[in-house]
Amino acid sequence: MSEPVNKPSGTQSKTEPRRDRGDVIGGGVLWLAKWALCIVAIAAGAWVLGTIIGQLWVIILPVALAVVVTTILWPLTRWLTGRKVPPALAATITLVGFLGLLGGVIALIVPSVADQAPELADKSTDGVNQIRDWIQGPPLNIRDEQLDSAVDAIVARLQSSGAQIANGVFSGVSTATSVLITVFLLLVLVFFFLKDGTRLLPWIGRVFGNPSGRHIETVLERVWATLGGFIRTQAIVSMVDAVLIGSALFILDVPLALVLSVITFVGGFVPMVGAFVAGALAVLVALVGNGFTTALIVLCVVLAVQQLEGNVLQPVLQSRSMELHAVVVLLAVTAGGSLYGITGAFLAVPVVAMVAVVVRYCGEQIDAATEPEVDDAADADPGAVPEPDAR
Numbered sequence: 211m212s213e214p215v216n217k218p219s220g221t222q223s224k225t226e227p228r229r230d231r232g233d234v235i236g237g238g239v240l241w242l243a244k245w246a247l248c249i250v251a252i253a254a255g256a257w258v259l260g261t262i263i264g265q266l267w268v269i270i271l272p273v274a275l276a277v278v279v280t281t282i283l284w285p286l287t288r289w290l291t292g293r294k295v296p297p298a299l300a301a302t303i304t305l306v307g308f309l310g311l312l313g314g315v316i317a318l319i320v321p322s323v324a325d326q327a328p329e330l331a332d333k334s335t336d337g338v339n340q341i342r343d344w345i346q347g348p349p350l351n352i353r354d355e356q357l358d359s360a361v362d363a364i365v366a367r368l369q370s371s372g373a374q375i376a377n378g379v380f381s382g383v384s385t386a387t388s389v390l391i392t393v394f395l396l397l398v399l400v401f402f403f404l405k406d407g408t409r410l411l412p413w414i415g416r417v418f419g420n421p422s423g424r425h426i427e428t429v430l431e432r433v434w435a436t437l438g439g440f441i442r443t444q445a446i447v448s449m450v451d452a453v454l455i456g457s458a459l460f461i462l463d464v465p466l467a468l469v470l471s472v473i474t475f476v477g478g479f480v481p482m483v484g485a486f487v488a489g490a491l492a493v494l495v496a497l498v499g500n501g502f503t504t505a506l507i508v509l510c511v512v513l514a515v516q517q518l519e520g521n522v523l524q525p526v527l528q529s530r531s532m533e534l535h536a537v538v539v540l541l542a543v544t545a546g547g548s549l550y551g552i553t554g555a556f557l558a559v560p561v562v563a564m565v566a567v568v569v570r571y572c573g574e575q576i577d578a579a580t581e582p583e584v585d586d587a588a589d590a591d592p593g594a595v596p597e598p599d600a601r
Contacts, residue, residue: 267550272392274557276399280407281438282445283308287404301404305397315472322468429571433564440563448478451485451515455492458511464492465499479556485516538562 263270283304290300403410411430415423456471464470470492477484489512497505539559546558 268388268392271553272395272399275392276396276403277437278441278557278560279308279396279400280403281434281441283400283404284407284438287407297405301401304404305401309397319469319472322466425571425575429568432567432571436563436567437560440560444479447519448475451475451478451488451519454515454518455489455508455512458508459492459496462496462500462504462507464496464504464508466495470495484555485519489513489516 286307287297287300287304290303291297295303411427414430415427417423418426452471452475455474456467459467459470470488473491474485474488477488489509492512493505493509496508539562542558542562543555546554546556546561548554550557
């Protein structure tokens with residue numbers, strides 16, 4: 211029979227006094243109140259920042275668009291400056307070439323739209339009549355009276371909104387003026403960004419000094435790389451979508467095939483939403499212009515291309531450039547579109563990607579500040595025997 215082991219008197223456990231229940235609850239409430247106050251302060255700061263952005267949107271929008279356009283044109287400018295071309299001349303050549311290419315695309319699309327618009331309008335009327343006949347037949351069996359009441363309701367709604375429509379028409383002059391000013395400012399900013407882009411970051415670093423300038427310069431370099439990767443990735447994905455879907459539209463002789471291909475390419479820069487809208491428009495035009503069978507084939511092609519994009523191209527390319535989850539991308543596009551319309555939906559993902567870069571950099575700095583210090587000698591050779599003191 212084994213004897214019980216006696217614990218040394220010096221190692222006997224001491225019972226700690228129990229904390230009062232009210233103290234524990236009060237500490238938890240104080241902790242929650244502190245973080246709630248911090249969240250309220252952050253929300254207030256975000257609201258103030260959003261208000262400032264709204265007031266300065268006429269300036270912020272051209273700058274944001276200029277940065278996006280500069281990321282597209284910068285490789286050509288960098289190549290020209292690498293061939294000993296002066297920066298101002300390289301920026302001019304790049305910008306003029308971009309405007310020429312853009313004007314050529316518009317000149318190529320407009321005649322096609324003008325030539326096929328009357329035919330498309332006639333077929334649209336036929337398509338509406340076909341849809342009306344289909345609705346009146348089985349299985350829906352909707353009567354003429356119900357259709358007429360629906361049409362009358364739509365007409366009444368339009369008539370009641372006549373004043374708003376008129377106001378929108380008369381305000382179009384100021385809107386067009388604002389667009390012209392934005393485009394002019396955009397081109398000027400793009401020129402200077404291309405010309406002096408390599409000197410902006412060092413200048414910002416000198417303005418803010420150390421260590422703030424060093425951090426800001428590093429973050430902006432990473433933001434620029436991420437934004438450039440996003441634009442290049444979206445351009446590749448959009449080009450693949452436009453070529454595949456456009457080829458199917460040309461083969462099937464769908465009206466406005468070239469225009470739909472360009473819309474597919476542009477829509478690809480608004481992730482998820484843009485591809486869906488462009489595909490739906492292609493199917494609708496095929497239905498109106500060529501009938502149900504062609505529309506069904508176009509729908510199958512669009513779905514196949516979108517599956518290729520979502521399962522192959524986007525994961526492989528965007529995971530390297532942005533490292534953003536699909537849910538984050540969808541929520542960003544929805545929020546940007548609801549706040550700032552089409553422009554907000556276009557700029558939502560680049561903005562979120564840049565915010566993610568800042569968050570990751572802050573995390574790196576926090577990790578570097580919280581890691582324990584390691585002895586260099588022990589880390590170099592843990593099994594080394596220390597040398598005796600020479601003294």
